[in-house]
Amino acid sequence: MTTENLITQIRQKKSFLCIGLDVDLNKIPNHLLAEEDPIFSFNKAIIEATNHLAVAYKPNIAFYEAYGLKGWKSLQKTIDYLNTNHPKIFTIADAKRGDIGNTSKMYAKAFFDDLGFDSVTVAPYMGKDSVEPFLQFKDKHTILLALTSNEGAFDFQTQKISGDTEVYKQVLKTSKTWKYSENLMYVVGATKAEYLKEIREIISDSFLLVPGVGAQGGSLNEVCKYGMTDSIGLLINSSRGIIYASQNKDFASAAENAARELQQQMQKILENH
C-alpha cells in the first residue's frame, strides 16, 4: 500500500487509529475457547466490529508464536482475512526483527511476500545492512524502532552519543541516509510525547507508529500537538484498551465502543488541525 492510500483512508474515516491484535487465550472470552481457532474467531469479530473506525491492524507476532504452529496458522488466517475482506486497511506485523543482511532478507520475504503484510517493525541495533533488505520492497513500509514507550527506553535509547545527540536521534538521522529510506516509518512511544517536537525537526514528514496511548498512560492530545504533520503522519495504536474492553460475550461491541471513543477524539483533532 502506498502512503498516499493510507492518508486517503485516514481522511475518509476521520481516524488514524491502529488496533493491536495482541491475542492472549487467557484474556479472550471463555465461550470462544470452544471454537476451532479461538484466536482467529476473536480477531475476526474484533475486525468486523471496528474496521469502520480504524485504518490499521497490528498483530503482535509474539502472541502468535507463543502458540507455536496453531498460533502461526491463526496469524496467517488473520492477515488473509484482512487482505481479502478489507484490502484498504494498512497491516503491520509487529515483529521487531533485525539481523545480518541475508537473514533480514528472509524476514522481509516472510512478512511482505508470504504473509502479505504492508509493513513490519524492525529494531535498529544492527544498523544499515540489517534494515536495508526490508526497505527494498516497493510500497511496503519498514517501521524502525526509535523511541519506545517502555521504561527500558531510558537504558540506551536516550543516552547521549558524544555528549550531544541521543542514540534514538542518531537512529533517525542515520536511517535517513539509507537506500530507499522513503519506505521508513518510525515507532515513537506516546509516553514520551514531549520528545516529538525535536523528533519532527529530524523527520518532518515520516509516519510515526505511536504505541502507549491508553494502558501505558500516553496522551492522545499531547502526541498530536507535537507529532501531527500536514499529511497527518501519525498512527496511534491501542491494543488492550480496545480488544479487552470486555471479556464477556459483548466483547466485540465493547471493542467497537472503545474504538469509537478514540476515533471521535481523533475526528475532533483532525477538524481543528
Place this chain on the structure above:
Amino acid sequence: MTTENLITQIRQKKSFLCIGLDVDLNKIPNHLLAEEDPIFSFNKAIIEATNHLAVAYKPNIAFYEAYGLKGWKSLQKTIDYLNTNHPKIFTIADAKRGDIGNTSKMYAKAFFDDLGFDSVTVAPYMGKDSVEPFLQFKDKHTILLALTSNEGAFDFQTQKISGDTEVYKQVLKTSKTWKYSENLMYVVGATKAEYLKEIREIISDSFLLVPGVGAQGGSLNEVCKYGMTDSIGLLINSSRGIIYASQNKDFASAAENAARELQQQMQKILENH
C-alpha cells in the same frame, strides 16, 4: 541446561563449535526437495553427521519463518529431534527478539517452554524490561546482542556515549545490573576480535556466542587469544561454511569434514590454553 553442563560437554568433545542451521531451500541438495519435509531431512542429516564434533546447534529462526507454517513445523521437528536424541547438546534459537515486557514474556514462553530451546538471542535496544522476562527462566540462557559481526555494527553499537563508552560496552555494563543477569550470554562478532580484550574486562566470565568465523572472515585464533576464559567462555558459530560445504549428495560427509577441521583447530587451542 546449566552452564556447567555446557562446559563439561566442551571438555569431553574438545570442541566449542556451534553449527548454525540457516536452511535455505535454494541451497540444499536437490534430491532432498522430494522429501516430505526437506528442511527437517537436511537438518537431521547434518546433525547426525556432526553431533560428535559440535556442542551446540543454532537454528536461525528467520529461515524457518520465511516458509510460514511449513517452516515452523520443520523448526519444531528439528528442536524435538535434538532434545530427544541429543539431550546434552546446547540449543540456541537465533531469534534476536525484544519487546515491551508482556510481549517479551510471550517470546520467552514460545522459545523456552513450548519449543524447548536452552537459549535465545535477544536485542538490547528496548532495555531492561524488554530483556528481564527472558532472564527469569531457570537454566535457560539469554544471549544478548552486544557487538555484532556485520558492517552495520558501526552505525550505532560502536558510537561513544558521552564521549567515553561505546554503546555496546554500555549494553554489557548495564545488563550486568539486571535481575538474574547470571543467565546472560552475549553475541560478539569474530570480525571484531580485537575488541574482545576490552569486552573481557567488563564481562570476565560470561559465555560469548561468536558468529563471523569463516564466511564472514573472522579468525578463530584471534578470537580465542582475546576471548577465551578459564572455563572456555566461547561458542564459535559456523553456518554456511559447514552446512553448505557441498550441495551434492555428499553434503553430510562434507559438513562433517568442515566441522572436523574447525573442531581440530579448537582441540589444539584447548590443549595449549
